[in-house]
Amino acid sequence: MKDLFDSIPDLSDDTIALRRITPGDAQLLGEFIRDDSIYRYLPTFLFERKFDDPVTVIERLYTQGFEEGSLLLGVYPGAYGRFAGIVEIYGCKESMHKVCIGYRLAPSMWGKGYATRAAGLLSDYLLENTHIEIITASSMVENTASARVLEKCGFTAVTTALEDWGFPEPVTAYKWFK
Numbered sequence: 001m002k003d004l005f006d007s008i009p010d011l012s013d014d015t016i017a018l019r020r021i022t023p024g025d026a027q028l029l030g031e032f033i034r035d036d037s038i039y040r041y042l043p044t045f046l047f048e049r050k051f052d053d054p055v056t057v058i059e060r061l062y063t064q065g066f067e068e069g070s071l072l073l074g075v076y077p078g079a080y081g082r083f084a085g086i087v088e089i090y091g092c093k094e095s096m097h098k099v100c101i102g103y104r105l106a107p108s109m110w111g112k113g114y115a116t117r118a119a120g121l122l123s124d125y126l127l128e129n130t131h132i133e134i135i136t137a138s139s140m141v142e143n144t145a146s147a148r149v150l151e152k153c154g155f156t157a158v159t160t161a162l163e164d165w166g167f168p169e170p171v172t173a174y175k176w177f178k
Contacts, residue, residue, distance in 0.1 A: 004131075009073070009129075011122065013117070015077070015078070015117055016076065016077055016114060016121065017075075017081070020073065021058055021072065023055065025054075025058065025074060026055050027054070029054040029057065032048075033054065037107055043165035047068070069090060069092060070088055070089065072087070075109075077109065084114065085103065085104055085105035085114070087102070087118045087122050088103070089126070097131050097134060099136070100136045100137060100138070101123060102138075103118055103119050103122075111145075115145075115149045116149045116152045116153060119137075123154075123155075134177060137150055137155060137176040138174065138176065139173060139176065140165075140171050140172070141172045141173065147174060150176045154178050156176065156177055158176070160173065161175055
């Protein structure tokens with residue numbers, strides 16, 4: 001991941017900002033990671049849920065998380081909005097010029113286009129400002145909202161696969177490419 005970025009990117013447009021999660025976001029992040037409705041269709045082993053204390057999560061995001069191969073940015077509606085979610089880059093394969101992305105938003109942000117804007121802004125940045133040529137994503141087949149987000153961002157579902165997302169049984173997931 002360090003080969004991909006000289007510094008943590010700070011991205012924005014007229015509707016959303018994607019930037020470093022800070023200690024000032026700890027309370028909202030804590031509420032976010034305890035909300036099981038957000039994680040219903042997500043793997044059980046996401047970085048922000050590894051620790052009970054959101055301050056510890058924030059302290060380790062850009063050290064341990066970065067070293068483990070993922071970059072998490074906060075999603076903030078508007079230029080100065082409050083923390084409302086996470087976008088993630090993970091699974092970087094430098095030799096293939098490929099990364100995976102993921103996203104998750106607070107329920108109050110669902111259905112308002114923020115997930116589409118965040119995933120689009122992140123994937124556009126990766127394709128235009130790094131050596132990345134392929135971006136992938138996965139979504140549970142049951143998660144039709146996530147499928148719509150990826151379609152709107154120009155991703156194509158190329159296959160389904162059984163994947164280990166940490167649940168008692170493997171889940172069937174779409175594999176998306178852009």
